[in-house]
Amino acid sequence: MATIDISYLSLGIGLLLLLIPIYYIWHYETKLLKSICIGAVRMVIQMIFIGVYLRYLFEWNNPVVNCLWVFIMVYIAAETALTRTKVRRKILMMPLIVGFVTASVLIGAYFLGIVLQLNNVFSAQYFIPIMGILLGNMLSVNVIAVGTFYSTLQREQNLYYYLLGNGATRGEALQPFIRQAIVKAFSPAIANMAVMGLVSLPGTMIGQILGGSSPDVAIKYQIMIVVITMSASMLSLIIAICLSARQAFDGYGRMRKIFKC
């Protein structure tokens, strides 16, 4: 059963629905008007380009090109996280890249190689979408968690210094802040996981069903997608926080300048 195509005219008609959030954003003077308009335009342009790129990536199906493509995605994700968290490049850029690459490689290889048992884990059909979904989730979790971690640390540095001054190691003194960051970043995902199938029918599953897969296959993929995105997000987050903390404090454990001016 082929999926019904959406014509460009129909897509344009569909996009009109965005007028609803745009109206309320404008009406309540939320200052998000510019962001949502730029975001919507960017989304359309980027998706048009990705359609073209993916066509070629799938045609070539070359492991080196696929890996290069994923590395470009990692770099863009790290740049985006850096911009959104406003943490200084010197502190956060490398830890984010290391976190994203490590988590993508480990979790991606586990899923593609062990769970799906693919002969070629670099097959564009699986490798590119799986890495894309992993990176998308890692990006949102890292933006929330790293942002929360450093802004809470900055705001409540007395607590950090209290713990340090009473004999805690730097790792122990950072624990309450890491805890808060994890809670804030993972609570929505955990809540969502708990009602999946009851309240929400998630994107991957819908996509597969629309693409002609049977619901049996779609639910198995969806379960695995939730599991791998959560694991990769946590792994990348812990790596990013632990590595960036090495740059964020001096030899005495005092906080350096964390945020860009």
Add this chain to the structure above:
Amino acid sequence: MLVVDDISIHFGDEHVLDHFSCHVKKGDFACITGKSGCGKTSLLKAFIGLTPLANGAIRVGEYILNEQTCNIVRTKTTYLPQELSFPNDTVEELVGQTLKIGRIKNVQMCTPKLCDNLHKLGLDEELLSKGMAEISGGQRQRMMLAVLALLDKDIWLLDEPTAALDETSRNYVIDFLREQQQQGKTIVAVSHDMYFVSHCTNVINLE
């Protein structure tokens, strides 16, 4: 016990302290006093390496404070900042967390001692079952002293321990700290409360 040798503390162009020296003997009940912004808190934090020094050195016991020794020094100090917000929901959680950083594993063993400390500071042990949001600022300050006393550290560094306390509560705190001093603890407190200062054995005036 604590020797400050010709230190300067600069924050950018602002020179908070210049070529300042002082010392605190073992068993002293010392008070750092002076007008607002003269560097009292910065000096207190410098004892545990939390304030960068432009020059000079600080010795704590047998250790010259530096990047290698600061962690050892901090295992011998109790530090209570003036303002502190806790992520803990309950007082019990806070006690557990503080004992954990003090490497005290048997929390049950500490309960009688903690209750004793709370009574000495004019507080009831019922406080332990309350939420952090339910207790007042003054109760929180005294409770922190009661909890930190369990760590049994040699050096106490306290930032304004009697701020926001009424006269009765302030006397409880002074008596409690003097008792700790008599047990051999060295106490260094920042204060601009002249009544508190009058009870100290060593006054370091930064004015």
